Amino acid sequence: MTDAFCTDEAAEMRLNEYVDGELDHGAEPELFAHLAACADCRAQFDALLAFRLAARQEPLAVPASADAALFARLDDLRRAGRRAPDRRAERGPLGGALRRRVSVGAMLAVAGLAVVIGTVLAPRPAATEAPRDRVVETVLPDGMLYVIDPGVTIEAPRAERAAGR
Amino acid sequence: MPPDDPALIDAFRNGDEYAFVALYDRYKGAVYGYCAKMLLDRTAAEDLLQETFARAYEHRDRLLNTTSFKAWLFTIARNQCLNALRKRGREVPFAPHAPEPPSPGATPFGNLLKSEQADLVSRTLEMLSPSYREVVVLREYQNLSYDEIAAVTKTTVSSVKSRLFKARRQIGQILRPRLHPDPPPPAREPRPAVTASTPTS
Ligand SMILES: [Zn+2]
Numbered sequence: 001m002t003d004a005f006c007t008d009e010a011a012e013m014r015l016n017e018y019v020d021g022e023l024d025h026g027a028e029p030e031l032f033a034h035l036a037a038c039a040d041c042r043a044q045f046d047a048l049l050a051f052r053l054a055a056r057q058e059p060l061a062v063p064a065s066a067d068a069a070l071f072a073r074l075d076d077l078r079r080a081g082r083r084a085p086d087r088r089a090e091r092g093p094l095g096g097a098l099r100r101r102v103s104v105g106a107m108l109a110v111a112g113l114a115v116v117i118g119t120v121l122a123p124r125p126a127a128t129e130a131p132r133d134r135v136v137e138t139v140l141p142d143g144m145l146y147v148i149d150p151g152v153t154i155e156a157p158r159a160e161r162a163a164g165r
Numbered sequence: 166m167p168p169d170d171p172a173l174i175d176a177f178r179n180g181d182e183y184a185f186v187a188l189y190d191r192y193k194g195a196v197y198g199y200c201a202k203m204l205l206d207r208t209a210a211e212d213l214l215q216e217t218f219a220r221a222y223e224h225r226d227r228l229l230n231t232t233s234f235k236a237w238l239f240t241i242a243r244n245q246c247l248n249a250l251r252k253r254g255r256e257v258p259f260a261p262h263a264p265e266p267p268s269p270g271a272t273p274f275g276n277l278l279k280s281e282q283a284d285l286v287s288r289t290l291e292m293l294s295p296s297y298r299e300v301v302v303l304r305e306y307q308n309l310s311y312d313e314i315a316a317v318t319k320t321t322v323s324s325v326k327s328r329l330f331k332a333r334r335q336i337g338q339i340l341r342p343r344l345h346p347d348p349p350p351p352a353r354e355p356r357p358a359v360t361a362s363t364p365t366s
Contacts, residue, residue: 050275056306057282
């Protein structure tokens, strides 16, 4: 088997494009004819496929610690106040919210709670315009979760804070 | 990898944290894999994964349109990787380009365990300069198209093709002698051993 490379670089370039799914179908017959005649390109083709197979079967799972590290980092970012303070979505401890992803059921329950609290706390119809940025703290069995509804933000204490009480 | 939902990316740009988490879940594996293969160091890759998404979150208002999220994210990751490689290069010289000469009688590639094949592939990547390595990693591990690689590496498609071509010749030089259990090649002039450091990966 040859270790040399093809002297027809255009043909070898077409081989690369074919391997990458980037070769025009119209150019395939020319490539196949070349492959049939060129041992160098066949050997290179084998090497590229072997490399790809080995590369794609290697497990590269993200370590579980990566999530916690990122979310802690984002908490720090928020505390450092680098972002403009006018985003209501950033009122709560972001990392905490992300770390404790709750079930859809819990989300729905809290969303329902938000509506109830929003209704209870809503100003009477005759009152002046609704406050745009209210925070309601509540304790939920899940621990920390906050929901932003138009005009109402509910923040539940973080689990650590609740546990420290 | 499912196609991006423009609404999801729009929500992310507007500060929606759940959209951010959804995008993180979708892309963390790709970004981690890219960093791990660029640096050939999984611990460092974990740090850069964090750095990449923290920056994406911080600078989300710089994402101009919703169609280029993946390229934008990989661009951030790439900058982190290149910085880390530069920093590392100041401390430890890079592996030289010359591939390791195949040792006569080396186990044929097909007879290696999968983990040994992966290890050989990693060592092959290590022989490539960062500029060649990145196109190979984006193509082979991340399955990016030529257009996407050009966008991430801020270059042209023809430059991508040219770098892939040269990188693959180096790959071929290393792998081809291992692919076929032919008799060992005739004796050659002894070549100096490659003194590449082998970071854990
Ligand atoms: Zn050829």
